Amino acid sequence: MLLLEPPFAFLPVDYRVRVATEDWERRQCARLRRAVFCDEQKLFAGDDRDERDAVALPIAASYCVLGAPEEVVGTVRIFELEPGVWQGSRLAVHAEFRRMASIGTQLIRHAVCTAHARGCRRFVAHVQEQNVPLFRRLRWTTLERVELHGRPHHLMQADLASYPPRAGGEVAFVAELRRAA
Numbered sequence: 001m002l003l004l005e006p007p008f009a010f011l012p013v014d015y016r017v018r019v020a021t022e023d024w025e026r027r028q029c030a031r032l033r034r035a036v037f038c039d040e041q042k043l044f045a046g047d048d049r050d051e052r053d054a055v056a057l058p059i060a061a062s063y064c065v066l067g068a069p070e071e072v073v074g075t076v077r078i079f080e081l082e083p084g085v086w087q088g089s090r091l092a093v094h095a096e097f098r099r100m101a102s103i104g105t106q107l108i109r110h111a112v113c114t115a116h117a118r119g120c121r122r123f124v125a126h127v128q129e130q131n132v133p134l135f136r137r138l139r140w141t142t143l144e145r146v147e148l149h150g151r152p153h154h155l156m157q158a159d160l161a162s163y164p165p166r167a168g169g170e171v172a173f174v175a176e177l178r179r180a181a
């Protein structure tokens with residue numbers, strides 16, 4: 001349940017993106033993934049978890065209240081496919097927070113920069129076709145087009161030079177809101 005149900009009394013501007021270590025963050029990441037990939041996009045029936053989750057690092061974007069992370073509104077997971085090759089998947093932002101505070105962009109940055117700090121030499125993701133322009137702007141290139149879960153995707157690779165290693169587990173940002181309150 002979101003603390004701030006729409007229509008919002010105010011829009012959160014303080015966000016924290018970090019590797020999810022707390023139980024509540026991991027629970028809320030899982031819940032958000034189910035809401036987006038099962039209920040909204042209907043890519044999976046009931047549960048989108050798979051064997052990658054046993055090894056993947058979940059990353060959570062939360063808005064903050066009084067400086068402390070309050071609720072997860074975005075997530076992505078990263079894992080090492082083979083030595084030096086990392087993959088990101090299950091990127092999701094709560095529907096009410098999309099195209100508003102660059103949460104998706106911040107999650108992509110944190111995912112790749114975190115992997116880079118852990119020895120990643122190549123970072124790839126299967127990107128749903130409608131999101132390809134976003135990734136292109138963030139310096140990703142298409143390697144091939146593929147069909148996944150019955151939907152068109154691009155297998156894309158990040159330009160690692162644009163994603164310096166980020167060893168700290170978290171980053172805070174103040175959003176420049178792009179939507180009228």
Ligand SMILES: CC(C)(COP(=O)(O)OP(=O)(O)OC[C@H]1O[C@@H](n2cnc3c(N)ncnc32)[C@H](O)[C@@H]1OP(=O)(O)O)[C@@H](O)C(=O)NCCC(=O)NCCS
Nearest residue numbers: 091092093098099100102103104105127128131133134178
């Ligand atoms: C894809 C997704 C993660 C992006 O999250 P987001 O927080 O909206 O991302 P950003 O705000 O950083 O940028 C998204 C786009 O909105 C644009 N945008 C943001 N605010 C805007 C505004 N006020 N007016 C116009 N455009 C705006 C960005 O420039 C970007 O443009 P694009 O759609 O042309 O690429 C989100 O839409 C989502 O969860 N979708 C459903 C699940 C999904 O598709 N997952 C990804 C699988 S590959």
